[in-house]
Amino acid sequence: MRILIVDDEPIILGGLVKVIGAAAPVGSEIREAGDAFEALGIMKEYMPDVTVTDLHMPEKNGFEMMEEAKENGLCERFIILTGYDDFEYARRALRYGVVDYLLKPVDKEEVSRLLSQVNRDLPSMDSTDCPPHAKRILAYTRMNYMNDLSLDHLADLMKLHPNYISNLFKKVTGDTFVNYLNATRIKEAQKLLSAHRDLPVGEIGRRVGYENKHYFNKVFKKYTGSTPGAYREEH
Template sequence: MMYKVITVDDEKLIKRSIHALILKNQTGFELVGEAIDGEDALQLCTDLSPDLVITDIRMPKMNGLSFIQKVKEMNNHTQFIVVSGYDEFEYAQTALRFGVVDFLLKPIKPDQFLASLQKVYHHLETKDKASKERSEWLWNVKVFAEELVSHIWLLEEQHVRTKMEEIHQQLLNKQVEEQTMKRLYTDLITYMKGELKNQTERMSDLPCIDERSLPDKEKNMKDFMVNLCESIINTVKEKRKYGHRKNILTVVSYIEEHFTKENVSLQEVANLVDMSPSYFSMEFKQEMGISFKQFITKKRIEKAKDLLHNPIYKTYEIAEAIGYGDYPHFTKTFKKCTGLTPTQYRKRIGL
């Protein structure tokens, strides 16, 4: 990856030397702009968002330290190397406090300059990798939270335990430190709280979910999560007066066996328990927290995501297998539920 760099100096010879060193060596940087003073450079930074700025400390219109401070306020991502014709320790100290990577004296020594570039490049690569990993985890954790809350809402305790085993193993595979693992689990709890709020507005009926209670030790984190999920399940059971709504649970079992049929209808399942469709629909939503249609769709999309992990199935075959005879309708529904088309979902999981 090539990173963008601009130079700020009123000495043409210095800028020419920097340009030549960047061009002649494989530094990982490309020069995208030059400025002679801080005001011009500030506009360049606004327009180009450079990854690195190489700047003089003494410039007309705006001194180098003021310029650095203003750029940092606009874009904290930008890195700086300061060059100066003066060996001024006070300037160097202040520059380093502002997060400047290096302070070099003129005339620029090629070896020192290239070493500074290498230091900045390594820093940018590390930040980009961490940012990418963070982004990937947040996407995964959203999916995990949706699946966990779905199992909680359907009172599937064994599925909760299995899913937590899977999540914890993924974190162990990352070989992250305990502090990082705790932060990742905190992300999961935060997303779960959001998903639970989507399921019901009666959050006061559910246990207090406080991510600050998460243990510091890795070996205790998974058990804490399982216990938290089971506590929520127990509350949901009580809230629904579990055991007194056998008719709805009978229908849930039927749907789980037959949701892949294209024509599973509200009338059909209402007939199973001798209810009118309108009354059944009301009872089902009160019991399960979502409508009959949403429940069917959720089951189908969960199954579709599972099948999409297997590259032998074509997407239209998956649509037919889960009860969507109309392939465009399947694609539209999948994107509405996941934010991605089936093809995009496969790319996201690396297939």
């Protein structure tokens, strides 16, 4: 299980990492962030199963962070921590699909119970409850299409079997992973060709994930019916 811990006070954050690390299920991975902006950046790569977060942080608070994370499919589950024993905060938190609401200082046994509950609720490879996995995988692909992506990379990142991800892609999108990735890249390339007419075709190819210009031209023509240069002239 992947756990992200967010708190803007370094001493408290360090304490939370120790307590949660000791309470988490065996084999769990833990990352930490000092504010909401850093947390959202980490989520794009890490894709946590659950985020344990403070609510009261400067510039972007915990509620705003949770809303943005859920909108972008970066994390579905949250455990919130606060020093304010306020029912309104608890009630508002429930709207964001929060697992639970805990007051500081946290109780190790309570955290252990919650994390065990989250771990039990995570979809397994043979589960038919695939939307949470699908949303995370699709979100990661959309945000990292320009990088060197493969089924093996996604499988390692998500701790899932490549065949499971392949079948999930087909089930949710109606397409294969390779076709989905190429279609996403070519769509972004079309935008760049229209918006940045001064950029060389090879550079646009690199920006969307194709290091080889000739291969980029070949894939672009396959998906659009024209070469990048011809598309630029037409648009």
